[in-house]
Amino acid sequence: MKILKTCLSKSWGGMEMYALQTSQFLLELGYEVELLCYPESRIHSEAVKNKIPVFQFPFDHYFSPRLIFNLNQHLRNENFDVIHAEASKDLWLIVPALKLSSINIPLFLTKHVGSYIKKKDLFHRWIYHRVNMIFAISNVIKKNLIETTPLNDNRICLLHDPVDVNKFNPALIDRSKVRKEFNISDEELLIGMNARITFGKGHEEFLYSAKQLSLKHKNLKFMIVGEASRGEDKYAASVKSLAYELELNDKLIFTGYRNDIPEILAAFDIFVFPSHDEAFGIALIEAMSMKLPTVCTNYGGVLDIAVNGKTSLLFQRKNEYDLEQKLNFLINDPIRRKQFGIAARNHVERYFSKDSFINKLKIIYTSAVNTRSISLKDYNTLLNPPVFHT
Numbered sequence: 001m002k003i004l005k006t007c008l009s010k011s012w013g014g015m016e017m018y019a020l021q022t023s024q025f026l027l028e029l030g031y032e033v034e035l036l037c038y039p040e041s042r043i044h045s046e047a048v049k050n051k052i053p054v055f056q057f058p059f060d061h062y063f064s065p066r067l068i069f070n071l072n073q074h075l076r077n078e079n080f081d082v083i084h085a086e087a088s089k090d091l092w093l094i095v096p097a098l099k100l101s102s103i104n105i106p107l108f109l110t111k112h113v114g115s116y117i118k119k120k121d122l123f124h125r126w127i128y129h130r131v132n133m134i135f136a137i138s139n140v141i142k143k144n145l146i147e148t149t150p151l152n153d154n155r156i157c158l159l160h161d162p163v164d165v166n167k168f169n170p171a172l173i174d175r176s177k178v179r180k181e182f183n184i185s186d187e188e189l190l191i192g193m194n195a196r197i198t199f200g201k202g203h204e205e206f207l208y209s210a211k212q213l214s215l216k217h218k219n220l221k222f223m224i225v226g227e228a229s230r231g232e233d234k235y236a237a238s239v240k241s242l243a244y245e246l247e248l249n250d251k252l253i254f255t256g257y258r259n260d261i262p263e264i265l266a267a268f269d270i271f272v273f274p275s276h277d278e279a280f281g282i283a284l285i286e287a288m289s290m291k292l293p294t295v296c297t298n299y300g301g302v303l304d305i306a307v308n309g310k311t312s313l314l315f316q317r318k319n320e321y322d323l324e325q326k327l328n329f330l331i332n333d334p335i336r337r338k339q340f341g342i343a344a345r346n347h348v349e350r351y352f353s354k355d356s357f358i359n360k361l362k363i364i365y366t367s368a369v370n371t372r373s374i375s376l377k378d379y380n381t382l383l384n385p386p387v388f389h390t
Contacts, residue, residue: 001365002032002079006094007086008059011230012042013196014282015112018161019043019086023052025162025358034078036090062092071097075105081369084108088115095130106368110135110159113279114144125150132368135159137280138301160304161282162357165349168262168289178260178267182253184221189269189331192223194261194283197236202274202297204242208320211246213327220251220331225264227257265290270330270337273302276317281305288312289348293340295326305352311344 003026007019019035020043026033037044039056047054055074059067071093075083083105085094091109098105109131119128128134128149134156136142145156166172184190191210195201203224210222228236243252258264265271271287273296278284280301287294288311296306298314306312313329315322330337 001081001369002034003365004034004036004075004078004080004083005086006036006083006090007043008036008038008057008090008093009043009087010038010041010060012046013229014161014280015086016043016046017282018110018112020046020050020052021162021164022361023047024050025354026361027052029358029362034080057093059090059093062089063096064093068093068096068100072100072103075103076101080105082106082108082365084110086110086112091127091131095127098130106132106365108133108135108364108368110137111141111145112137114141115148118148120148120150131155133157133364137161138304140300140304141279159357159360160352161280161285162354163282163285163289163348163352164354165289165345166354168265168286170266170291170345173262173266173290175266178263182221182223182255182267184267188219188221189217190221190223190267191270191272191327191331192225192264192268193272193274194225194264194287195273195275196226196229197224197239198229198232199235200276202272202276202318203239205274205318205320205323206272207239207242207246207248207252209324209327210248210252212320212324213331214248214251216328217331221253222248222251223253223255223264223268225255225258225261261286262290265292268292270295270327272323272327273297273306274315274317274323275300275302278302285348285352288344289352291341291345293330293337294344295323295330307343307347311340311347313340 005019005023007016009016023033023035034053034055035047036055036057039058044054075097083094085091088109107130111134128151134151136145136156136158137160142156142158145151193206214220265287271292271294273281273284273294275297278300284305294306294312296302296312296314297317299317306314308314313326315326
C-alpha cells in the first residue's frame with residue numbers, strides 16, 4: 001500500500017511530531033510512505049534526518065491554481081492508495097487536486113487542534129464532503145468539529161495519539177544518566193515538565209508552585225524541557241525572567257530542546273502537565289508510559305488520558321495554589337507515587353500503545369482501499385474508547 005501523508009506546516013509541535021511519528025510507524029510495517037511538507041520547515045529537516053521520503057510543496061495560501069495543478073500531476077504519477085492529511089488547511093490543496101481529475105483516492109484527516117471559527121459555508125461543505133473520515137484526537141476535538149464544521153457524528157471518529165511503549169520503557173533506560181549530567185543527587189526529587197515554551201502551556205503556574213514548594217522542601221529540583229515556538233523567543237525570555245525573579249536559579253534547570261526524552265523522563269520523579277487547554281497531550285502519555293506519577297490540569301484533552309486518584313492528580317487549571325497542593329501531596333507520599341506510576345504504565349499500554357493505534361489504521365486503510373468507503377459502524381468494531389472521566 002502506498003500512502004501520502006501531508007503536513008504543510010512551518011511550525012514544530014505535537015501535530016508535526018505526530019505526522020513524523022506515524023510516517024515512521026507505517027514505514028516500519030513495510031508500507032510505502034511519502035510525506036508532503038513545506039520546504040525547509042522543521043518537519044522537513046526531521047523527516048530527511050529520519051530517512052522518511054519527502055515531497056516538498058511551498059503551499060502557504062488557501063488557494064493556488066498552479067500548486068493544485070502540480071499536486072494533481074504528482075498524484076497521477078505516483079498512484080497513491082491513501083491520502084492522510086494532518087492539517088485541515090492541507091485540504092484546500094488536496095481536495096481541488098483530487099477533484100480536478102476525479103481521482104478516487106480515500107482521503108483522511110486527523111484533527112489535532114480546535115477552532116473558534118464556524119466553517120459551515122458552501123466552500124467548506126464542498127471541501128469536507130470529499131473527506132472519507134476525520135479522526136479526532138480527543139473528545140474535546142470531536143465536539144469542536146461538530147460545532148464548527150459541516151460534519152456530523154457519522155464521519156468523525158475518535159483516534160487518540162499513540163506512544164511507543166517500547167521506546168518509553170523505564171525498564172530499558174538508565175535513570176542516572178541525565179541526573180548525573182545535571183548533578184542531581186539520589187536524595188533529590190526531580191519535578192519536571194516537557195512542553196514548547198509558548199503561552200498557555202502553564203510555565204508560570206509551574207514556576208510559582210516550584211517557588212512555594214522549594215520553601216517547604218530542601219530536597220527538590222525542577223526541570224523545564226523544551227524550546228520556544230517559532231516567533232515566541234520574547235515569551236521564552238519572560239519565562240526565564242520570572243524564574244530569576246522568583247530566585248529559582250539554583251533549583252531550576254532549563255534544558256532547551258532535547259531529543260532524548262525517554263532518558264529525560266527516566267530522571268524525573270514527578271511529571272507536571274499544567275497546560276491551560278490541550279487538545280490531547282502526547283507529552284503526558286509519554287511520561288505515564290515511563291511509570292511517572294503525574295499532576296495535570298483538569299481540562300481539555302487531558303480528561304481523555306489521566307485518571308484522577310489512580311494515575312494522576314488533577315488540579316484546577318491556571319491555579320498555581322492547587323498545583324502546589326497536589327504536588328506537595330505526592331512529594332510527601334512515596335508509596336502513592338509508586339502506585340500512580342505503575343497504574344499509569346498499565347493504562348497507557350492498554351489504551352494508547354503504538355501497536356494498537358497502527359492496527360486500527362491498517363484495518364481502516366485496507367477497508368477504505370478495498371471498498372472505497374468505511375462507515376463509523378465498521379470503525380467502532382475496532383475500537384472501544386476508554387471511558388474514565390472524573
